[in-house]
Amino acid sequence: MTNNRIITANQLTKIFGGFKAVDSISFDVHEGEIFGFLGANGAGKTTAMRMLCGLSMPSSGSATVAGFDVYKEPEKIKRSIGYMSQKFSLYEDLTIKENIRFYAGIYGKSDAFIKDKTAKLLQQLHLGSEANKLVRSLPLGWKQKLAFSVAIFHEPRIVFLDEPTGGVDPVTRREFWNMIYEAAASGITVFVTTHYMDEAEYCNRVSIMVDGKIEALDTPSALKRSLHAASMDEVFLKLARKAVRSGD
Amino acid sequence: MKQFLSFVKKEFYHIRRDKRTLFILLGMPVMQILIFGFALTNEVKNAKIAVLDNSKDASTLALSSQLEASRYFDIAQELHSQADIEKAFRAGKIKLVVVFPQQFDQDLSHFNKSQIQLIADASDPNVATTLTNYATAVIMDYQNRITNERKLPYTIKTEYRMLYNPQLKGAYTFVPGVMAMVLMLVCTLMTAITIVREKETGTMEVMLVSPVRPLKIIVAKAVPYLLLSIINITSILLLSVFVLDVPIRGSLALLVFESILFTITSLALGLLISSATNSQQTAMFISLTGLFLPTVMLSGFMFPIENMPLPLRVISNVVPAKWYYHIASSVMIKGLGLAAVWKETLILTGMTVFLLAVAIRKFKIRLA
């Protein structure tokens, strides 16, 4: 982890109608960091993440991702990031190889690069013999691991993970986190949301959003200390219970 | 009963809150009727007509000038023999020929009745009917006038002959055609989609694990669309009568009864589709390609069935819309009664009962 700030957000705000979905949040994410982005349902996580991915224009405030401005250079941002969510990840009716090819193709990678890296990837995931099988036939855990690999296939500087481990069995969940650690060790910044509070402990730093604002941001151990909590679960409950709003 | 009503109420909420769909459902028939109506109806002001006056007496001259005086007609040609009629039409300018028989005036004064023949070029059937209607109106007007003046009950009988297209195919027939299309679309497509939507959102799951009988779910789904269809039938008929001047010649009650019968056929089809599919997309696709196209192509509305190759003629027999279209156009345009369409009505009823039975049998009391 270096001290280069790869994401900066400064009083970033998004208003829908009269509703402040994201209310002036400011934070930095350092290069190579695993940054946990927590919050209750409806706290504004998804909206904030969309703005950072260049999918949604902020109402006010400023932010840069990988050095690019979210207002002016959303296309450059999209080229520098990877994205994976629990809901949408891979095409079920394409084979593993076809999925990899498709996503790599989107980012304009050369055939040689794709071929070389696909072979390595399939070997790493022990999927060599299943490369031509439909993604549909894979168990959920494998799909999620494959989806993560595909999201970082084009070697982005940052990867956004939206509840990547929902519903996954505990062994695969750990394997998944080991993959995240490896990606972070190779220099990719990881920006992750989760509902599993033990996973919050795996992050270098964690922010907790309540009612559109960032209520706390620190390392897990510092958060536990300052809130006199035994676990991140307790930290989260103490902060999020303050929430007054309930609609998305 | 309360259960059932609350079901129906819920369906109405769905329909009312999906404003865009509701707008399409109610606006589409209006649009279709207007588009068809105005695209097919030509301007009939000052249409060129010819007169073959075999009598040349005071009455025929008076009638001719009356026709000339109306803003609809322009007597472009005087004909001298029966053979000239064909020639006049062939030349292409004349749309209608008025033929006065010999001794028109004499017949009228001695027997108090006489007749006039109207021969129209029905290759453009809309124009042909419009013109004969206008001509008849002018003649009736004349008849009423002399009846009043001379205090004698005169009758002038008008007799029509439609050349080139005696059955007036394609004329107002688009009205029953559009009715078939709209009913099919509203009932089949919408029932199929609303049921499948409940499967997609998972509400069907909850519904099945409740004491409600599947039959109730089905009927409750159908009621709002039945009502919507009645609104649509009403708006189509009002538009065609008052805006397009398409008359309803036969019994209105019979027409409405047959339309409701066809609505139920369509609902049954929609239910069948919904029990065979699990996504709104598939339901829509099946409804459109599997039902809507045959309705347009094989009901006789766009293309005359008599001219089709045998296999298509055979297939057309299983398209419910064909039977409905036949019935509706017979009643509406030809003014025929139940005596003339009882066979078709029976076939349509048979189809409806069969489809409903299959749909209810097939409706799953479980998932998958």
Place this chain on the structure above:
Amino acid sequence: MSAIIANNLVKTYGKKKDVMTALHGISFNVEKGELFGIIGPDGAGKTSLFRILTTLLLPDGGNATVNGYDVVKDYRAIRQQVGYMPGRFSLYQDLTVAENLEFFATIFNTSIAEHYDLVRDIYVQIEPFKDRRAGKLSGGMKQKLALCCALIHEPSVLFLDEPTTGVDAVSRKEFWEMLRGLKERGITILVSTPYMDEASLCDRVALIQNGGIMSINSPEGIIASFQKPLFAARTSRMLNMQQDLLQLEGVEECYLCGEYSHVVVKPALDAAQLDSYLRNKGHEAVEVKPVAPNIEDCFMDLMKN
């Protein structure tokens, strides 16, 4: 008599060539008034099991009864007596909160007033939003509304399929508190969840994986059956620590668990040995301590067999 009896239930999907077995002969009993958890990841067969028990699917083998009624033959009787909340949010998104509740009350031939007592504690939380369309509610609110709708006819058995999936920790906690309240009123509850930490809130749980039950016991019983020594370890370099520990003779497993890694070892090893091993490997800030297993530890241990 047990409220739910499942006896060797089998469910397969697909035709001859492509058969997928969702349930391989599952058996368990749920007693009257019990809060019973089915714990396992997605794809373990939880939803198939729930759908069979709620008469929505026919089993391909075995049989089951709910309140003594057969799930195949007596489906109608069962549908009168159970409440069901499917995995995804399955209320009408375009109806308001009040309209949804009213609708579900009437389809069960009852009214909100009749059983208001039962749902009151839950309903008061969503009542301020009663004129809001259900589709516009937050995850936690939707789930409360769905629970109200499933309860409105005072069912004797309640089936909740993954009610807390995708819901934040606060709402999850509140939801479980509501379930405890319902249990007090004598309602039998069968609930499934992929969150292992929720197991401790059930009376008994079945751990399910790949269509089979690995263990049925009380949460305490499951934890007590974990026989191997377990340590929590951490150093300044967690990823390397795991790799180093896995190379040590006698270490069976080493995986992340919150801020520590859990280390499963053979009885020969103790904390002091692990500690000195790690220091020798050059780790700093080494901390090794014995730790009580949690449900996840047990689940992973059972998955290996």
